Amino acid sequence: MREMVKLFIAVVVFSSISGGVLAAIQNATKDRIEYQQLKFVKGPTIKQIMEGCSNDPLIDRLKIADEEKERNFFVGKFDGKPDTVAFETFGKGFGGIMGVIVGVNLKDDKIIGVGVTTHSETPGVGSRAKTDPAFAAQFKGVSILDPFKVKADGGQIDALTGATMSSRGVCGALVSAGEIYKKFKPEIIKKLKEKHG
């Protein structure tokens, strides 16, 4: 019996030391890992949208709690002023959920760029939502608060040929982006003022 207790204690001591060490290391690397994941998954799209900004939007991001989860708003500085935010929303495409990052100018609520991040659309058809610059270009300069619809649904957006569902997915993501933007704009502006004066 005594031996059993001894063995038990040895394993417990070992495991707890290991657990403690790992917790410390995870804590130390947490922010960096998050940054790396953003950089390689969303980074390229954000960079494309924020072309010409003078900072790294991935570092200057705002974290705002939305009920259970946390939302990331990537802030871009143009001419030294942090007046642009980009964030990710989701819409339902043909093959599943599509992730869309949209950049918005805080002054006039106009979209400066749109880019698809993750999707499972048909390669060569729906996937053009990510690769076709002409499709993304028609969102530029439109107010984020507009109702986005493809022309077939009585809206203003030219759908990709043969990929109406994917185009609807992007529009759906932008409609929800409008709602998120409306909800968080005051908080974003408040936080930016605190941070940058």
Next chain:
Amino acid sequence: MAKTVVQEFTKGLWAEIPPFRLVLGLCPTLAVTKSVENGIGMGVAVIFVLVCSNMLISLLRNAIPKKVRIACYIVVIATFVTVVELVMQAYAYPLFLQLGIFIPLIVVNCILLGRAEAFAAKNGVLASFADGLGIGVGYTLALTSLAIVREVFGNGTFYNIPVFGPSFKPFSFMVQAPGAFVCLGLMLCMMNILGKK
């Protein structure tokens, strides 16, 4: 038993080189040697884990109760593997994505447990360090040479740099799973011919 530290190190490079002589750790050997970069990355991860776990186990060899030694070894090894995984995510994210599941799987790599049980548990810290380093470097060399053959012929590149002219048609069989077995078999055969005196 009266081997010097240098001998403990050099035996891992030829006489006991893991995948060829001990025929251990074959799962990652076959899976990650598609490119030289992956092979070296995996090798470095194994060197780190092997050296650290060998030293720590050797240091604690009198404190670990015999009956639960395997559990204790696994805890030690798993701790270092998780450290590698976190650090790799934080500082070499693309490599981490490439190696994927094979980093956590180092825990069940027979080389580590084998060295802990067969060597570190019976020898001093310095000898265990030399043994771990030797076996680790040998493993890296084996992975790298296998990866060189597979990447050069299977993909026409070396460390992602093209080595043949544009007219070269990659022998893509080499980077697929059967190519890994064939290549490993041929190298094992060559090692045996060279080793026979």
